[in-house]
Amino acid sequence: MKKKANRITKTVICLTIDQEEEYLNKMCAQGWKPVKIMLGLWFTFEKCEPGEYIVRVTTGIDPKGSKASRERRERMIEFLTDSGAEIVPETNVDAKTRIYAVRPASMGDFEINTDIDALIADYTARRRYHIGWSVATALLFVVGLLEGTWMATMYRAPEGTYVDLACACLEFIAAALLLLTFVCLLLPIPSYTRKIRKLKEQRQIEE
């Protein structure tokens, strides 16, 4: 944890947006407002009054593609900032798929999705994000494993060197990390599926 005057930077791994939102609100309750987020791992906070702010996190993804996602992001940010929220600057590997909004608690309740349809759309986008990235990491894992095996074969060959062995080890380490990421991405999918099913059931009797 880095500390600079009234700022701190923490490294946190959250598997889902829900966990991220819960963590950020816990920090706000303790008097730390998020001001910058890097790669979804490094969170910079600034001192504030305990419970002064509420944080909401949502997806900027639209299932219709990247143009629709850009439009969704722009409009959502417009609606949120007009409603008195600040958007936390974020840099991410996946082209800004999340929107972090912070609003003073004194302005009252703060929710991004206030009807069942919007909640279903949000959870569906989150599930799609997890499925997409888990497929990508699974493919990269297979590639890493094959390359590592090939490097190990090269080392065992008569002309093999320690460089081949080092490369094989690196490939296996990378493959192991990818496998871990794959599992982490895969884990929340059933819970999103359950939430979507429950919301659809709820929609049958109420809005």
Place this chain on the structure above:
Amino acid sequence: MNESKGALTEAVYYILISLYTPLHGYGVIQNVEKLSGGRVKLGAGTLYGAINTLLTRGWIVECGESGERKKEYIITQSGRRAVLDEIDRLQELLDNGRQVVSETTQTQETE
């Protein structure tokens, strides 16, 4: 949101009646809150989803941009028809509900 002859959600109904005059997104949020006496507070995600669906269905259209490049929307003829259908449906619900409740109450009182 259901099919055109079905029930509208509360959010969609309030958004449609707000757009009888052109408004941008936040204007809609404010107007819905005012119309419902502060009961219905539209979130950004709900508003975005509803506006997209209504645009696709042709019930509202973009009618220009206000300051700071904010898109404004207005209800169309088919949107107005959907509102009238919804008012008829709500009236029917009220009439039927009131009739059944008053008949039952009268029967119980005479017993």
